[in-house]
Amino acid sequence: MAEEIENKLILELNELQDNFQKTTSKLIKDIKRHDKIMARSDKRQKQEYEELQIRLEEIKALSKEIEETQREVVFTMGAIGESRSKETGNHVKRVAEYSKILALYYGLDEKEAEMLKQASPMHDIGKVAIPDAVLNKPGRFNEEERKIMDAHAQLGYDMLKHSTRPLLKCAATVAYEHHEKWDGTGYPNKLKGEEIHIYGRITAIADVFDALGSDRCYKKAWDDEKIFKLFKEEKGKHFDPKLVDIFFQHLDEFLKIREALKDEFVED
Amino acid sequence: MINIIFILSLKLLQKRRNSLENFIVEETKCTPLIKLDASTGVFQLIGKSYPENTFEFYKPMMEWVESYLNNNESKKTVVNLEIIYFNSSSSKLLFDFFDLLEEAYNKGKRIEVNWIYDEENESALEAGEDFKEDFEELKFNLVEK
Numbered sequence: 001m002a003e004e005i006e007n008k009l010i011l012e013l014n015e016l017q018d019n020f021q022k023t024t025s026k027l028i029k030d031i032k033r034h035d036k037i038m039a040r041s042d043k044r045q046k047q048e049y050e051e052l053q054i055r056l057e058e059i060k061a062l063s064k065e066i067e068e069t070q071r072e073v074v075f076t077m078g079a080i081g082e083s084r085s086k087e088t089g090n091h092v093k094r095v096a097e098y099s100k101i102l103a104l105y106y107g108l109d110e111k112e113a114e115m116l117k118q119a120s121p122m123h124d125i126g127k128v129a130i131p132d133a134v135l136n137k138p139g140r141f142n143e144e145e146r147k148i149m150d151a152h153a154q155l156g157y158d159m160l161k162h163s164t165r166p167l168l169k170c171a172a173t174v175a176y177e178h179h180e181k182w183d184g185t186g187y188p189n190k191l192k193g194e195e196i197h198i199y200g201r202i203t204a205i206a207d208v209f210d211a212l213g214s215d216r217c218y219k220k221a222w223d224d225e226k227i228f229k230l231f232k233e234e235k236g237k238h239f240d241p242k243l244v245d246i247f248f249q250h251l252d253e254f255l256k257i258r259e260a261l262k263d264e265f266v267e268d
Numbered sequence: 269m270i271n272i273i274f275i276l277s278l279k280l281l282q283k284r285r286n287s288l289e290n291f292i293v294e295e296t297k298c299t300p301l302i303k304l305d306a307s308t309g310v311f312q313l314i315g316k317s318y319p320e321n322t323f324e325f326y327k328p329m330m331e332w333v334e335s336y337l338n339n340n341e342s343k344k345t346v347v348n349l350e351i352i353y354f355n356s357s358s359s360k361l362l363f364d365f366f367d368l369l370e371e372a373y374n375k376g377k378r379i380e381v382n383w384i385y386d387e388e389n390e391s392a393l394e395a396g397e398d399f400k401e402d403f404e405e406l407k408f409n410l411v412e413k
Contacts, residue, residue, distance in 0.1 A: 033363050036398055041356045044391055 078121025096120040098206035119171035126156025178203035322357035337372040344378040
């Protein structure tokens with residue numbers, strides 16, 4: 001009788017032992033599997049994260065490249081436009097720099113002022129459509145020649161107006177309005193006061209300041225005194241009075257740029 | 269009368285078997301194409317596996333595979349897996365899936381598993397090797413595409 005019970009107990013215990021063995025084996029197997037999965041997952045995450053960083057750097061570099069390409073192309077187009085009238089590349093650079101300073105002090109933010117600086121070289125792009133005889137005439141224009149020359153504002157606008165890119169839209173505005181005058185006597189549309197886009201008003205001053213201070217085919221450069229006198233006279237007439245004030249308040253900065261980017265002439 | 273009952277029950281049986289003939293789930297952005305053909309015995313899992321609710325997603329498939337393995341068919345079952353990317357829970361799921369297959373294999377069913385990977389896909393190869401290691405008894409082939 002005792003033997004029977006002992007055997008039964010042993011049987012039960014053996015069964016328990018078996019079950020325990022099976023269960024723990026399975027658990028151990030599962031744990032090992034889990035560890036494997038974790039290790040592989042970690043490895044994969046590391047690879048993916050590092051690859052992501054590389055791709056992000058690539059994207060950053062590409063963006064920068066695109067921006068710089070755009071800037072260079074726009075600038076080059078502007079310089080090409082100027083080359084027919086034998087303006088130097090520095091004229092275009094100077095006007096761009098003057099424009100940025102005026103824009104910042106007027107209150108435009110850095111991004112907009114920088115965009116204006118980049119668009120500025122295109123302000124006379126319409127001149128590529130003006131015939132040589134008119135464009136490079138050494139003397140004064142007659143009425144017809146004046147009309148042809150003045151058309152470069154409308155022409156420049158027509159060339160640029162189709163683009164939706166902010167930079168080129170800015171350039172279109174600059175080309176269109178940089179010959180408008182504060183008192184409404186400008187061209188092509190006789191806009192008055194603040195009807196003229198701020199880009200146009202800024203470019204007007206920047207362009208005239210640089211033109212007066214440089215030799216041209218039809219005149220010699222003016223003395224600074226003469227230039228300043230004109231600006232004071234034209235305040236409120238040709239130019240936005242606020243911009244004229246800004247100009248005189250920061251005159252030193254403008255003169256510094258003019259000196260830094262002055263035309264170097266090689267004697268023939 | 270008996271004839272009618274006989275025919276009806278045949279039709280019922282057929283219907284039951286028909287419902288076990290094909291298990292198909294179309295491929296999505298984060299789940300693979302699943303095509304399990306009970307008549308030919310060819311199972312295919314092709315694509316990526318990274319759903320957010322892995323066990324929920326694969327539950328119907330696992331249940332289908334379980335009932336497929338439980339009926340006493342003697343024909344060979346070939347499982348072709350071509351998973352190019354899978355998340356951790358899919359990994360666990362695959363272990364469970366191979367558990368089912370190995371169990372049936374040890375009971376006498378003829379089963380062959382082909383883990384298909386692209387030679388450029390190092391992690392897929394490594395995963396295949398891991399699985400093969402864990403299922404020594406199952407016929408597990410690493411197949412380079």
